[in-house]
Amino acid sequence: MKDLSDMSNHNLLLVDTEGSYTIQQKYTNFGIHVGYSYSFLVTMDQDASSDYYIVASLRFVNSSSGGGAVGFAFLHYSNSKGPTSGPLPDLPSDIDPSYSKSQAKSIRLL
Structure with a gap:
């Protein structure tokens, strides 16, 4: 499962899954399981003094077998005063599947 995490307090508004509102x-x-697709709107309401990291990581994978950050991107405000700096944010440390199950059960189709 891939997890979109550390959006630095930016909210993800889920608007569709698998093409259904x-x-x-x-x-x-948000945890994204293999074979699923989701669409989100990101609320751009944080301090625009610099860009932000968006980190994709694997959950439920032993870190010694290659777990950790698998991708990252930058969230850029048009009035940003500079690029993000420093190390990537800490990745989720929990491997409790109940969080993932609760999140999946929270999705309701229209």
Whole structure:
């Protein structure tokens, strides 16, 4: 499972899954399982003094077998005063599948 995490307090508004509209809900991170697709709107309401990291990571994978950050991108405000700097944010440390199950059960189609 890939996890979109550390959006630096930016909210993800879920608007559809698999091409079907959902009852809109806000998330700060979101687990995406193999074969699923989702569409989100990102609320751009944070301090624009610099860009932000968007990190994709694997959950439920032993870190010694290659777990960790698998991709990252930059969230850029048009009035940003500079690029993001420093190390990537800490990745989720929990491997409790109940969070993932609860999140999946929270999705409601219209």
